[in-house]
Amino acid sequence: MAAAELTLSSKTYSSWSLRGWLLCRLAGLKVQEKAIHIDDPANRAELLLLSPSVLVPRLTHEGASVWDTLAIAEYLHELYPGAGMYPDDRIARAHCRSVSGEIHSGFANLRSALPMNLKVRHEKFPIFSGAKPDIERIETIWTECLTRYGGPFLFGARPTVADAMVAPVAQRFLTYAVPLSAPCSAYCDTINNWPPMREWIDASRAEPDEVEELDIEF
Structure with a gap:
């Protein structure tokens, strides 16, 4: 039987690719990575047609083709219920799904104002005023979770x-030196030091330092 395959785009810039890859790691599913190379004209044309809910990341596994990060999460949870992808408690599990869904569907101003770039760190960065409510909402979510469940993860x-x-959001906050409360700042460090996250960051260093700007929300 063919190995599971995960289609990804840039490890430096694509937050959706990162999410899909982390979900596979949470499930313990080994995958072969299939990269869409954004410097290839044909693949660039394809990439420009994508949205976070269409084709990247895409998991191909045992006859199933699953795209969209939440669909991948549910598929993997169904396949590996003992992997602990969601909390054991029903109420906490519902809370986890709600947080995941809100991240998936919202925060457009944050995405556009602070695009993911794992190769840079700014000591100071002007934040578009429209993104500030998104940042405040993220802090509220994180604070509620960390207080209620004790951390260090949500x-x-x-x-x-x-x-x-939320891992790409934590990386954005680190990249652009977004001022945060102490618990939220500590949570960013937790995500940054999470071994799968470190592996992804290390792999991103092998990619070209710059790419032509794409008219797509990563």
Whole structure:
């Protein structure tokens, strides 16, 4: 039987690719990575047609083709219910799904004002005023979760789907030196030091330092 395959785009810039990859790691599913090279004209043309809910990331596994990060999360949870992708408690599990869904569907101003770039760190960065409510909402979500479940991850001692969904946000906050409360800043460090996250960051260093700007929201 063919190995599972995960279609990805840039490891430096694509937050959606990162989410899909982290979800596979949470499930313990080994995948072969299939890269869409954004410097190739044909693949660039394809990439420009994508949205976060269409083709990247796409998991191909045992006859199933699953795209969209939340669909991948649910597919993997169904396949590996013992992997702990969601909290065991029903109420916490519903909370985790709600946080993951809000991250998936919202925060457009944050995405456009602070695009993911894992190769840079700014000591100071002007933040578009329209993104500030998004940042405040993220802080509220994180604070509620960390207070309620005790950290260091959003739903306790182990990472869940919600942490995979917000991991690119934590990286954005680190990249652009976004001022945060102490608990939220510590959470960013937790995500940054999460071994799968470190592996992804290390792999991003092998990519070209610059790419032509794409008319797509990563």
